[in-house]
Amino acid sequence: MEARYVPRFEIEDALDPGATLFDGVRATDVDLIGTPVGLQPTAAIRVSWTGREIGATDRVRVAAVHDGQTLAFRLEWLDDSENQALLDTTAFPDAAAILFPSVAGAPSVTMGAPGLAVTAWYWRADEPGRGRHVVAEGLGTSRTLDVELVRGRGVWKEGRWQIVIARALRVATDEPVAQLTAGETTGFGVAVWDGQHGERAGIKAFSGDWRELRLAAAPAVMGR
Amino acid sequence: MPEVKRQLSMVLDLNKCIGCQTCTIACKRLWTRDEGMDYMWWNTVNTMPGRGTPRDWEQLGGGFQEGQPRPGKLPRRRDFGDAWNFNYDEVFYGGKGDRVHLKVVGEEPDWGPNWDEDQGAGEYPNAYYFYLPRICNHCTNPACVEACPRTAIVKREEDGIVLIDEDRCRGYRFCMEACPYKKIYFNHAQKVAQKCIFCFPRVEQGVAPACARMCPGRVRFVGYRDDENGPIHKLVDKWKVALPLHPDFGTDPNVFYVPPLAPPRFDENGDIDESKPRIPNEYLVSLFGPPVLGVLETLKSEMAKTREGGKSEVLDILIAYQWKSMFGGFDRDPGSLTWNKT
Numbered sequence: 001m002e003a004r005y006v007p008r009f010e011i012e013d014a015l016d017p018g019a020t021l022f023d024g025v026r027a028t029d030v031d032l033i034g035t036p037v038g039l040q041p042t043a044a045i046r047v048s049w050t051g052r053e054i055g056a057t058d059r060v061r062v063a064a065v066h067d068g069q070t071l072a073f074r075l076e077w078l079d080d081s082e083n084q085a086l087l088d089t090t091a092f093p094d095a096a097a098i099l100f101p102s103v104a105g106a107p108s109v110t111m112g113a114p115g116l117a118v119t120a121w122y123w124r125a126d127e128p129g130r131g132r133h134v135v136a137e138g139l140g141t142s143r144t145l146d147v148e149l150v151r152g153r154g155v156w157k158e159g160r161w162q163i164v165i166a167r168a169l170r171v172a173t174d175e176p177v178a179q180l181t182a183g184e185t186t187g188f189g190v191a192v193w194d195g196q197h198g199e200r201a202g203i204k205a206f207s208g209d210w211r212e213l214r215l216a217a218a219p220a221v222m223g224r
Numbered sequence: 225m226p227e228v229k230r231q232l233s234m235v236l237d238l239n240k241c242i243g244c245q246t247c248t249i250a251c252k253r254l255w256t257r258d259e260g261m262d263y264m265w266w267n268t269v270n271t272m273p274g275r276g277t278p279r280d281w282e283q284l285g286g287g288f289q290e291g292q293p294r295p296g297k298l299p300r301r302r303d304f305g306d307a308w309n310f311n312y313d314e315v316f317y318g319g320k321g322d323r324v325h326l327k328v329v330g331e332e333p334d335w336g337p338n339w340d341e342d343q344g345a346g347e348y349p350n351a352y353y354f355y356l357p358r359i360c361n362h363c364t365n366p367a368c369v370e371a372c373p374r375t376a377i378v379k380r381e382e383d384g385i386v387l388i389d390e391d392r393c394r395g396y397r398f399c400m401e402a403c404p405y406k407k408i409y410f411n412h413a414q415k416v417a418q419k420c421i422f423c424f425p426r427v428e429q430g431v432a433p434a435c436a437r438m439c440p441g442r443v444r445f446v447g448y449r450d451d452e453n454g455p456i457h458k459l460v461d462k463w464k465v466a467l468p469l470h471p472d473f474g475t476d477p478n479v480f481y482v483p484p485l486a487p488p489r490f491d492e493n494g495d496i497d498e499s500k501p502r503i504p505n506e507y508l509v510s511l512f513g514p515p516v517l518g519v520l521e522t523l524k525s526e527m528a529k530t531r532e533g534g535k536s537e538v539l540d541i542l543i544a545y546q547w548k549s550m551f552g553g554f555d556r557d558p559g560s561l562t563w564n565k566t
Binding site: 140 | 367374396
């Protein structure tokens, strides 16, 4: 799919899921599958999730725009219940994330591998306005680098989540995070956690192998 | 299974516990006063038989069976017993103290820590109960450590204390499901799991955990399991009078209990009937396994020996004539420490 180039926008405007920013942008339906129970990193999780449905969300509609500085995704999916507050020990939040390879060859299914980092832009319903900027080099290794660079906001209405996740294409850091460039193509993935079904950690719906995202080239600056 | 060089342990003599909750409050004041910790009681004392804290925890699964994890359930917040708010303002400052009673504000609670206090079981005049104080068991085969997908829980090599690294914890709560003793709490405000830390900052300075040091009943012994001159080794390994709770849960706890003896039964004529125990053997076996019966025999025979004027090392240890002897060298006065808050 393509992240369409749009003239310069403010990240705050992009975070409004109903913003006109995405008007006319072609959205892509991405099929999701549950993560394999055999890939869960501990025996306790494997035993407790064997025979249970993993990945309650089977499809997410994805649209993306960038202005040469910031890349924003809008995700939409069906969810009967809004799970936000963590008031009880049994309550888990709805959440979603976009995944990128930080370096070429990083595997998506295992959340990277040692020396082959992946970067996640993670949003969850109980943390309005912000996102988590995450890197991982294998299952169970994810680290939240900061909660400032990735921004996210979501609205749940009539059985449907509509959220926006955004970050600058390039960020200043020594960490192995994905640095993106307009005009180039990157792999990406999507994951959705349904809190109502106890989904958290590796228990989620995800898009499998990398999908392709073309970042439309910014128009050439006209000569003087 | 995590390898450790030494293991710190605790032995609790249930024959001496009076259910005063001083341990509970000592722990509360020291460790669980931060945001999101209001409903937490890392140390609990419950009347047994009873449904416990959290409610019906013995039926919530977790632990290991035949070497495989056994699925567990998450206790709900109200099963622990929420932190209730009371109408303090109205009663104490509202000028209505002669008319209004202290009561919970909001939803009427239907459970709480030690909710079924002193109910026990059995019929008068043979009713029975005893108190069971519980902390994290700092297990040798900790189900929480195995369950965590982020290796956020560690069993310390130097002393076997099991700790949650709150920087790594993401609040997934697989540990809470896996712990068969249901001794892990979820902090809703900080979004991390929290539990008893065996007072490791005190222990590192030679001070026994607060629950042990504050116990007015001299119930709790502390020390390294391999210290042959210490109370743990003597009670657990030499005299074999202290047993783990629910060995059937498969996690190999490092907290041990001297099981409760009980007064004899009365028969229908009101005469003392020594033929059957007041606390049914099956019940104690269900808690501590079959060896509990041998422990009770050992205790009885040692008591008989001293009644005849003999000496009993194990009873001398349990009586704890010297308070400091209970702490296996961890007997430094915490008042002598200087704490640096970082």
